[in-house]
Amino acid sequence: DAMTMSKWRIPSAFLGADLCAMAASDKGDKPEKYERHPKPNPIAALIVSSDSFLERCSESRLVHRSVDGINTFLDIVGVPVKHHSTSEEVVLFIFATVVTLVSYFFLFGKRHGRRRKKLEEELLLSQLQVHHLKEKLLLAKAEEISSSVNRGRAASNGEVRIFMDGAFDMMHYGHMNAFRLARSLGTRLIVGINSDDSITKCKGAPLMNDQERLTMVQGCKFVDEVVPGCPYVMNAKYLQYIIERFDVDYVVHGDDPCIVDGKDVYEAAKLAGKYQSIPRTEGVSTTDIVGRMLTMTKEHHCPVDGDGDDASVTSMASVTAASLGGAHGDGRPMCEQSKFLTTSRMLRLFSAGTKAPEKGMKVVYMDGAWDMFHCGHVAVLKEAKQRGDYLIVGVHSDYIVNKVRGSNLPLMNLHERVLSVMGCRYVDDVLIDAPYRTTPEMVASLGISEVMHGSCSDDVGEGHVDEGGENGEVLNGDDRSKRYGHRYQYPRESGIFRVISSPTDFNLGNIVDRIQKSQEVFQKKISRKKKAESDYYNQKYGMENKKDGTQQ
Secondary structure, eight states, rough: OOOHHHHTTOOOGGSSSHHHHHHHHHHTTTTOOOOOOOOOOOHHHHHHHHHHHHHHHHHHHHHHHHHHHHHHHHHHTOOOOOGGOOOHHHHHHHHHHHHHHHHHIIIIIHHHHHHHHHHHHHHHHHHHHHHHHHHHHHHHHHHHHHHHHHHOOOOSSSEEEEEEOOOOTTHHHHHHHHHHHHHHHHSSEEEEEEOOOHHHHHHHHOSSSSHHHHHHTTTTOOEEEEEEESSSSSOOHHHHHHHTTTTTTTEEEEEEEOTTTTTTTTTHHHTTTEEEOOOOOOOHHHHHHHHHHHHHTTTSSSOOOOSSSGGGSSOHHHHHHHOOOOOOOSOOOOOOOOOOOOOOHHHHHHHTTTOOOTTTTOEEEEEEOOOOOOOHHHHHHHHHHSSSSSSEEEEHHHHHHHHHHOTEEEEESSHHHHHHTTTTTOSSSEEEEOSSSOOOHHHHHHHHEEEEEEEEEOSSSSSOTTTTTTTSOOOOTTTTTGGTTTTTTTHHTTTTTEEOOOOOOOOHHHHHHHHHHHHHHHHHHHHHHHHHHHHHHHHHHOOOTTOOOOOO
8 A cells, every 4th residue: 555655665666657646646745756667687587588488398298298208218217216307307408408509509600611711711812822923933934935035046036926726616715814824925926726627536526616716716816826727736747837837936835734645735845845834724614614504503693782683583593404414413513603713913914905095086885795705796896896996895794694684694704704805806995894774974984986786696595685675674586676775775866876787697596506406415525624624723732622523
């Protein structure tokens, strides 16, 4: 009552508001404004709550049945009754075990993952340092070669001629980087292209024919001269012919062994003292790229920060990979996430010699995916360059290309496609991650006089790369009236948009079709090649493979 409350001064937090008001009215006073009691200690509240929880659990029928079963078993094995378990003990044991495991997971469970991530970062940094040191070593070797060649010539013009040969089937930026490294050893690079017949005899039929491979090599800005029809294995007689005919100082190849039928392909050059090696471009190979086509995965794409809209893009990865079963026959993928180290230094080396357009130059612009940079791309870029003085090429992001084309496209990620375009001799500058729609601000900023597009497109996806509706939706290939409508709306309205006739109808679909027609042959070829690449890296870095055969 009110007298008791006054005598013991019970805090209002333990009394109802009505009771406090009644006591105050009995005194004839106005209701006092009682202060709220401080919040209880959260640790104490947790202990009380957990104790109530354990008590309820120990009273459940399931726990009682379990304890009875345990005690029955203990009776059978002869355990005294005083050592039997109680419901409270069993519940407390289970609760303590669960809390311990959960605490360990949050405190220490990810420790190994963090340690592995740290080691991966250290490995990446070490690889970058090794790559940088190799470049410096190569420059030192180039100076030594240049001085030795000049000393050996009676009347030298300072030119050091380097010869390099290969199949260059499905040529990619790794080949272009090899050309760049080879040319850095001298002043002029002559590239020999192996004939279809010689390649077929030594390693199987190439995917691209002689003319297609010739177009790709001629289109590389690091190549000065091309020699078609070279044999895959050079004998001493042919090597002597090359040296005399083209005044070659050194024959160059990557530092990975090139063995055919147990014979070193460059044995004759080594015996003649005319051989030099260059570091292989690690993280990229034709084998991996072909594997991307066969498995139809998207692990090679560059990660993007988005709202998850790309999740709606149809992926054929699960269906195709399951049907193929992997190149290794055990369900493992034939390709892995791209491990090429795209550094700012690599971009600078590929863009060496790039200059801003001079005043009065006609700047033309052409954008696209440029996936699996092929002879069709080289041909249309050559045609575009002839329409102006300065060619800027836009390369769309992986997200945009995949959003428009679907499936697992692009087959090469943004970094790989940018380097491939940079290596083309007809390209003056590259716009990385170019916007899909050409805007007035973009035209004004880059000083673009004409926006061009080829008549032939790499249309192998679910939509069409060149078509987009007013709201960005993909249009069907039959709706030609809206072709280029929204994507090139401003250039069309401004009268600066041109569709140029593609010199060839070769596109990405041709490459995919050729590979899929010979799927079984390529799967076996990929398995052999990946094993050879794994052995090469193990020998070079002293690494060993795990049981699954993947390189660590």
